Amino acid sequence: MITIDNYFNEISRIDLSTLPEPLQEGHAFVLEVTGSGQNWEDYHAEESVKEVIDSYLEKLNAFLSIHKTSPKPPTKGEKKKENKGGEKRNPKRATPAKGQEPPREADPFNKEEPTTWVERIPEELRFIRRFVNMNGKSKTKEEILRFINSLQKAIIEKRIRKSSNYAEQIRFIQDKLIGVYNTMKATIRIELTSQTQAELKHITGEQKVRPAINxxxxxxxxxxxxxxxxxxxxxxxxxxxxxxxxxxxxxxxxxxxxxxxxxxxxxxxxxxxxxxxxxxxxxxxxxxxxxxxxxxxxxxxxxxxxxxxxxMDFARRRFVTIGLKGKWYDLIGDPSPNFTAMVFGKPKMGKSYLCIDFAGYLARHHGRVLYVAKEEGLDMTLQKKLADQRVAHPNLFVSAELPDTLDSYDFIFLDSVNRLGLLPADLNRLKAAHPNKSFIFVFQTTKDGNFRGANSFQHDVDVVIEIPEKGKVLQFGRFNQGGEMRIFPYNQAA
Structure with a gap:
């Protein structure tokens, strides 16, 4: 029996190419939701995600029991009969009456081939699939609200757009759930018409992840x-x-x-x-x-x-950016939501001051921020910087160590990489495990002012920020080459 506790150990023994396409898609969903097994937090926190994975595991176990389990040996009172051709007859298979067709084995995994091969199942189809899986199940008011919040967050972050091919279905789901939430009591059973269920199920089967991507x-x-x-x-x-x-x-x-x-x-x-x-x-x-x-x-x-x-087409193409403003736009430009940056400078030149100021700005305007203050720890020095720069905010979290999971944060500051004992290979793995998050890596420097660590790492980040002298910041990056500014108190900042 495959469960979430032994999933990745057991699945490694299975030739995934032999599984039906819906099960291959289920495996791809588990990989994405759990970060290839690194974190099952979404499974435990999101009821809709839990339902999708539980349903997949149930079908996977059912499929394996049919296709991999050897048939039971006959009991003592059961002898296998042979026909004239010497073939063994299955005593459990009923012989159809005259004029009747033999019963066909139901194949719950039979599904039409999707029309499009994709690198990633679009966000809209994921929500549609989650909505379909709610059919016939009782949901609490809190579960309905979590679904609505997740959907609206995806819309606000422009992961789902008005121009989407599935905008009509997303609006239907949003209106349906909001209507249910506003009228329900403690729990409610979600019921979809057979036509609605069939239409939405057909839509979720239109696209499939390429095997190469998995x-x-x-x-x-x-x-x-x-x-x-x-x-x-x-x-x-x-x-x-x-x-x-x-x-x-x-x-x-x-x-x-x-x-x-x-x-x-x-x-x-x-x-x-x-x-x-x-x-x-x-x-x-x-x-x-x-x-x-x-x-x-x-x-x-x-x-x-x-x-x-x-x-000409490329010149008209629009890219998603964070939307930095003021002095941060002048220094860095307007990077993509998953940018990486490194900051380095000699001690007492203002590295942490600069990064805490930037972390506060991001928390106020652009998402949840984690500041890992390994260099100073959670002591009075850090507390004073937060107070002096007036950056304390509900979206800004501080930690003395790198936590096991980063799923709740959009921007992660590591101050410093050296004190955390991280190598360039560790940082690359962090980026690979969290491709949609932004990382700001703070490095210690040598007496000569060069950052400690493999020099090649500066080629792997989007933005390089140097503090060559106290209070002076130079930036070299692909979003705004040659940005420069002075580090000054928060109350003078833009």
């Missing part, structure tokens, strides 16, 4: 971690079988990436002295860029974010 996610999840030899071997075998069965072909837009992954896995499997699957930063960034590209407003995968575009 393989990439699993490849990234095991890279850089010890004890992954067996999982790497299992992944390699599954990719090879999927290729043989035509699931991944030379026509796949990610065939080159898959070819490189296969070669790396083969080398890792064959090298007995190698304990960790090493992925170069360039390769990791390339794969992550593919997966990150799936989190945009695209509905049809690469069709919305092609490699080749006409320059």
């Amino acid at each position: 393989f990439m996610k699993r490849y990234i999840a095991i890279s850089g971690k010890p004890g992954m030899k067996q999982k790497a071997t299992s992944l390699l075998e599954q990719i090879e079988r999927a290729t043989q069965k035509g699931k991944v072909t030379k026509d796949d837009p990610y065939y080159q990436e898959m070819h490189q992954i296969v070669n790396n896995l083969r080398r890792f499997r064959g090298d007995k002295s190698s304990k960790v699957l090493v992925v170069e930063n360039k390769e990791l960034n390339g794969l992550q860029a593919i997966l990150n590209g799936c989190s945009c407003d695209a509905l049809n995968g690469p069709g919305e974010n092609p490699v080749l575009m006409n320059s």
Whole structure:
């Protein structure tokens, strides 16, 4: 029996390419919701997510019991009869009467092929699927409110847009749930008409995640971690079988990436002295860029974010940005919501002062912020900085250590990377595990003013901020090359 406690251990022994498509999609959903098994918080916190995963596990166990469990041996009183041709008859199968067709085995997993292959199931379809799964179930007022809040948050953050192909269905779901919430008492049973259920189910089957994308996610999840030899071997075998069965072909837009992954896995499997699957930063960034590209407003995968575009079309293309204003826009520009930055400078030059000021601005205007103050800890010094700069806010959280989960935050400050004992490879894994979040890494510097750590890391971030002298900030990044400002008290800030 596969449960959430043993899921990733058990699923690694299964050839996923042999599973029906709905079950493969269920596995992809688990990977995304849990961050490849790193965090099950959404499963426990969101009832609708729990229902989807529980339903998937139930169907997965049912499928495996049918297709992998050996038939029971006959009892003593039951002898297998043979027909004239010598074939064994199944004593449990009833013989149909004359004029009747033999009963057909029900296949609960039978589903029409989706019309579109995508890199990521759009946010709209995820909410539609969650809504359909509520049908026939009793829900509390709190559960309905959580669904509404999640949906409206996705709309506010523009993960769901008015121009969406599924805007009509999203409006229907929102109006339906708000109407239910305003009239219900403690609990209510959600009932959809058969026509509505059929239409929404058909919509959720229109798109399917490319097998190559799921393989990439699993490849990234095991890279850089010890004890992954067996999982790497299992992944390699599954990719090879999927290729043989035509699931991944030379026509796949990610065939080159898959070819490189296969070669790396083969080398890792064959090298007995190698304990960790090493992925170069360039390769990791390339794969992550593919997966990150799936989190945009695209509905049809690469069709919305092609490699080749006409320059006129590209000039008209709109990109999602955070919306920085004032002095922060002048310094950094307007980065994407998942930007990365590094800050470095000598001690007492204003690194923490600058970062706390920036954290307060982000908390007031752009989302939930976590400031990991390993350098100072949660002491009076940090408290005074928060008070002096007047940045304390309900959206700003402080911690002396890096917590196990970062799911609740949009922006994460690590002050400092060196005191946290993190290497560039650790930071790359953090970014890979949280592709939709922004990270600001604070580095200590040497006596010469160079930051401590691998010099190559500055090429892996979007923004590099240097404090060469007390109170002076220089920025070199792709959003606003050459930004500059002075660090001054909050009450003088823009």
